[in-house]
Amino acid sequence: xxxxxxxxxxxxxxxxxxxxxxxxxxxxxxxxxxxxxxxxxxxxxxxxxxxxxxxxxxxxxxxxxxxxxxxxxxxxxxxxxxxxxxxxxxxxxxxxxxxxxxxxxxxxxxxxxxxxxxxxxxxxxxxxxxxxxxxxxxxxxxx
Numbered sequence: 001x002x003x004x005x006x007x008x009x010x011x012x013x014x015x016x017x018x019x020x021x022x023x024x025x026x027x028x029x030x031x032x033x034x035x036x037x038x039x040x041x042x043x044x045x046x047x048x049x050x051x052x053x054x055x056x057x058x059x060x061x062x063x064x065x066x067x068x069x070x071x072x073x074x075x076x077x078x079x080x081x082x083x084x085x086x087x088x089x090x091x092x093x094x095x096x097x098x099x100x101x102x103x104x105x106x107x108x109x110x111x112x113x114x115x116x117x118x119x120x121x122x123x124x125x126x127x128x129x130x131x132x133x134x135x136x137x138x139x140x141x142x143x
Contacts, residue, residue, distance in 0.1 A: 036061040036069050041134035043107075043123050051128055052077045058088055058134060065092055071103045074139070080106060080126070 039058040045051035053075070060069030067090035073081030086104030092113055093099075099119055101109040109132050111121015116136070123132035 037117065037136055038138045039117075039119070039134045040137050040139060041071070041119075041132065043125070043130040043132040046122070046129045046131055051130075054079050054081065054125070054130070056081060057139060060088055062092060065094055066090075067092055067099070067101060 036059040042055045044053035055075050056073040058071045069088040071086045071088050073079045088103050090101035097112045099111050099113050107125040109121050109123040113119050119134040123130045
């Protein structure tokens with residue numbers, strides 16, 4: 001069972017690195033009635049190996065420094081966020097890309113949004129700290 005946990009951790013860690021890799025130039029700003037942008041998210045524990053990584057999909061819109069949308073967990077392991085559609089809310093600073101993001105009252109994130117739309121930072125979930133990365137795209141496809 002520990003081997004499976006380590007394998008899953010390694011696979012999701014690889015996904016986090018792949019998501020953080022170079023992506024096409026994309027300004028993620030939705031104005032007016034534009035549709036939300038699809039994201040694939042992954043987050044893994046910062047400390048220790050006792051936790052396991054999580055994944056999910058988001059649909060978010062950015063308008064005048066406000067972030068809104070939905071999140072649904074897709075983790076392999078047990079996860080409160082799985083099979084739920086939770087609200088996403090937050091803010092982004094247009095001057096430096098600083099992001100504060102909240103997912104359904106369960107996860108909070110402080111980080112940055114890069115010019116390509118990738119969001120990365122430290123998340124708090126279930127009393128633990130996680131390295132969080134979300135990149136524009138859908139499962140199995142990059143935007």
